[in-house]
Amino acid sequence: MLSGTDIQGADMVTRKKVTIYDIAAEIGASPSTVAAVLNGSWEARRIKESTAKTIQRIAAARGYSINMQARGLRKARSGLMGMIIPLLDNRFFSSLAQAFEIDTRSQHLCPVVVSTWRDPANEQATVRTLISHNVEALFLAGAMDPDGLSDICHAAGIKHVNVDLPGTKAPSVISDSFQGAVDLARAIVCRVQAIAPGPRKHTIYFIGGNASDYNTKQRIKGFHSHLESIGWPIALSQVRPGGFDARFAEADICNVYSELGHLPDGLFVNSTIAFEGVVRFLKILPLEEVQRCAIGCFDWDPYIELLHFPVTMVRQNVNGMIAEAYRILRRQKIDPSLIIKIPTQLVNGDPPMVAE
Amino acid sequence: MLSGTDIQGADMVTRKKVTIYDIAAEIGASPSTVAAVLNGSWEARRIKESTAKTIQRIAAARGYSINMQARGLRKARSGLMGMIIPLLDNRFFSSLAQAFEIDTRSQHLCPVVVSTWRDPANEQATVRTLISHNVEALFLAGAMDPDGLSDICHAAGIKHVNVDLPGTKAPSVISDSFQGAVDLARAIVCRVQAIAPGPRKHTIYFIGGNASDYNTKQRIKGFHSHLESIGWPIALSQVRPGGFDARFAEADICNVYSELGHLPDGLFVNSTIAFEGVVRFLKILPLEEVQRCAIGCFDWDPYIELLHFPVTMVRQNVNGMIAEAYRILRRQKIDPSLIIKIPTQLVNGDPPMVAE
């Protein structure tokens, strides 16, 4: 478990950390007195202020810092809060991690965020590791196999919440993908009509994401739902969740273009990563042509606002998700079937120019 | 230190974790035998294979997981590796964190990455927290006050490296900003000449970053160095490190534009965040005008490649930086004045179109 190529051992002069015993010996007090002073419980223990002051002074001078392993072992707590997440290096997940970090630190806990590469085996191994470190609770974000992880957590008596992707064995906090997709579809339709009022083919394509992914399914449902509600027909070929990969999305939009002979009236792109592929294709077209297509992206990236054509985006409320997850963890009774959906927000690609 | 709004306590049925004593009692063996089996040292301790097998079976059935706090306390190790970083939610830093995470986990250590918001007080508090948790070593990335942190680490005998921003009291691994800037300046000059060969005003502007920031200084030096070497004059007004904020950069490029009455021949933008502001301004200009300006950005973002004008970027080698930092930590003798510069890489904005 511990490092083989010994980093500690490399340094010959690693001085031992000072403990409450060192300080106790130095001033001729008992360890428990020192402990009480150094952990703030000295008022309650009615320790003389002068004693407290000297102890604090010595501790500061010696660079004392409490040993959380010892404290944690004794108190059966760790001060650590764990989170697993698919990737760190991703706009959405890194902002989720950032939100988790802020909330966690505001509770005087130390956040431990580990990425698991959308790999169920990695997820399980990581969860076990975090449990070994006695994390107080666990956030399972975007897990491929949330229920498998719940089993492990339950066996160890570890509280946990699913985030971003729901499970059935622990409460979940996710974005309201369905409603977000409805909103985005509506925005795209509006723009289609604004660009060319009157009768058109009304072909809006859904591109990107994985058909087996929960969120993608919800987004497709929302997409369908809105188009049906306004009576726009949707052929099967209009929905193409070709995967979470820029290249697939690029190939897909390219195919759509050659099938139609032109761009569709509108484009609903699922995720910034798919959007990257789409833009790579759009770049080779004349700008005027692209500007005549109503484009939306389910996800948000500041650079998308800076493209030379407007894109409506859906931004997820990461702070809201984390706050809600913490709220659930604090509840007395935990309902494993609870699924809380956090509303998303529509972000317009060109706010400075037009007011719709 | 530990959570006030008690998350553990909220759950009434938090079963106690099973320990080696539980397992020992169950099969009538001694705790040390169980311990040996469960931490893999049983072959060395010549424990009967059959005993080992039963213990492993029971442990798995009971969902045993080792208590790292107890082990760490005993072995004076934690299995935790710490990193502080300005932000998690940032293209560069999140990829740095990701690289750190991968290297750390490959050593069977658990990464703990905490962001400190470019705030020296926060940095110090965080470092103290991580030391309390007995991290094996510490990566100080982009710290505002690396030497202050080194003092704290030295007092506690904690090995550490500076990353991205150098210090004087511990070894540092940073990008070669000077050389990267020379390369980028050269690329911009090339493009200026390609766009309009022959005599021009040769005005290239440096925009973004903070004049007191180490990396910005190096990049300005590199910028100057290359332009001087080819005999292009630089006025003071051409270098405008107005801060790490998109709005400042936007204002700066706007000012440059009104002073000149047009865009400069070339633009050296320092950081993607400044670049965001620059693009926001460029968006309001006719595309042809922007395309006649040679633009470079010291930093990398995939979306920049997707803009409708070419941008040459400098990409930092985060994997190389982390690998080198680990190499330093493993050394026997640590030289606090060591500064290792990792080469950066030039990324061209429009590889599919032209080959220069």
Next chain:
DNA sequence: ATGAAAGCGCTAACAA
């Protein structure tokens, strides 16, 4: 107002 001592779960001598 302070001290003594037990114990958290594990590892590492040392015994047997």
Next chain:
DNA sequence: TTGTTAGCGCTTTCAT
């Protein structure tokens, strides 16, 4: 081949 024991640094009763 396995058991016994001390102790890592802290908290927490219970004494004084």
